[in-house]
Amino acid sequence: MSSAGRWADLMPRLISAIVMVLLGGWAVWRGGVVFDLLIAASCGGMIWELMRMVAPDRQGLALPLGVLSMGAVLAAALMAGNWAVCLLFVPAIVGAAALSARRAIYLGFALWALFAAYAFIWMRSALGLDWMIWLISVVVATDIAGYFAGKIFGGPKFWPRVSPKKTWSGTSAGWAAAAVVGAVFAAQASLGFGVIMLSVLVSMASQAGDVAESALKRKMGVKDSSGLIPGHGGLFDRFDGMLGAAAMVLMVLSLWGLPGGAT
Structure with missing residues (x-):
């Protein structure tokens, strides 16, 4: 590989990193709705990625599940009490039920992403x-x-x-x-x-x-x-x-x- 080819992706990586640091840092500093929306949207994007990986033949499900996940995280963050956390199970269970294979993989990784997203929002708000x-x-x-x-x-x-x-x-x-x-x-x-x-x-x-x-x-x-x-x-x-x-x-x-x- 030539020297130019080896570093061909340096500029896109650098620009992306700068954008992520600036956007993420601003959202962390602001907190509130700004932070909640960024975390929820990121979680929705991860669920979209997850469905596309585990079920490439069912990619039509990816976007609806991503949107549902974003809504579930936001709703859980806005609602008080333990019942709110139950909402996080909804996108995971709905997605797993729609699959005929790799259900356990999707369910485990989806729950991980959803609860981690909720943890971020809870930490910023409560701590x-x-x-x-x-x-x-x-x-x-x-x-x-x-x-x-x-x-x-x-x-x-x-x-x-x-x-x-x-x-x-x-x-x-x-x-x-x-x-x-x-x-x-x-x-x-x-x-x-x-x-x-x-x-x-x-x-x-x-x-x-x-x-x-x-x-x-x-x-x-x-x-x-x-x-x-x-x-x-x-x-x-x-x-x-x-x-x-x-x-x-x-x-x-x-x-x-x-x-x-x-x-």
């Missing part, structure tokens, strides 16, 4: 901007540390059959970086050691999300979840780690509450 910055920082630190440690140290592969590029050195470096982010956040917010442990759990969940999406694409025989983001692939490709992290936060905080006495 505020600082906790959202913490979550994003943990995931970004995990990715960056994992990438560079894997490149520098190499070593045994984490799961070569599913994700051949991931190494144990990169994986463990991601945990360490997440612990550092958690320690800084705990010190600034006068919180306890529990935040550091939660940060490491979130890092693990982020990595698990990446591996799960890689396994899905490998099983479906596709390179990217879609071509929605020029130079990057699809929404699932870019935000699988964030989905895993958000789902872990929702589960942990639902069971045990905020660590260190935070409010």
